[in-house]
Amino acid sequence: MKPLEEVWKDLEKYLNVENALEEGFSNGKYTEVLAQYAKHVTAIDVSEDFLAIAKNNLKEYNNIDLILMDARYLSFSDKSFDVLLNTSFHEFDLSGDEYQVDLNLKKEILEEMIRVSNTIIFVEPTENAVTNELFKVFNPNENHSDRIYQSNQLIGNVMRENGYELVEYGLTYHKDQFSSIEELEEEMLSWWADIKVPQNEKEKRDMIKKIDQILNDAHMLEDLQVTEEISYRVWRRK
Ligand SMILES: C[S@@+](CC[C@H](N)C(=O)[O-])C[C@H]1O[C@@H](n2cnc3c(N)ncnc32)[C@H](O)[C@@H]1O
Structure with missing residues (x-):
């Protein structure tokens, strides 16, 4: 399996365009990738906090417009x-205290996507990614694998109903290498700090213990490498 960095190169024929849109830029990690291919990138997110972070991370780029939308x-x-x-x-x-998937909301978003572009690329951790287990440390009610499954079913249905075909798809991975266990644990705690931040030392230790257990079971703790399985899909209107 090729790493995600190589997959971007394989997708370059879809990314080398005049005008690209990214939805949900967060810290700008993938906005930066897109800006290396597309002449101009418009990127949207609803979070003011992420806007400030992404602005700072992407300040060297003059072909990116970050917008709160x-x-x-x-x-x-x-x-x-x-x-x-x-x-x-x-x-x-x-x-939330209860696990819910709002497929209507997702459908509204997909309909808007379809309205503005004939080529749509989805890249995201799979149902099997270790992320899904780790998420439970932050909210035990969340069933991330199921959310991803349901969401992908809906994407496939909406795309096909609207005359899009899957022209490229596959599995890839992203690997984060850490230099110490402390660095790894701090990074894992920060991944979902918007969902939960430990309120005291005991809670922090308990969360870290669970994180370590999950990564150990996935054989990722011993070499301090967290690897996520990622899927990519390119949909194009026929
Ligand atoms: C899980 S993060 C993914 C971030 C990034 N794309 C990545 O893969 O690392 C989802 C992002 O979507 C943003 N978001 C959530 N709902 C949104 C909406 N309705 N419109 C635009 N952005 C939204 C969030 O603020 C967050 O930055």
């Missing part, structure tokens, strides 16, 4: 973009 209500005209990139966008309100 809800993916349900895009203020762009029809077919404004040559490609739309969407990474890990199954996650809306993940903090």
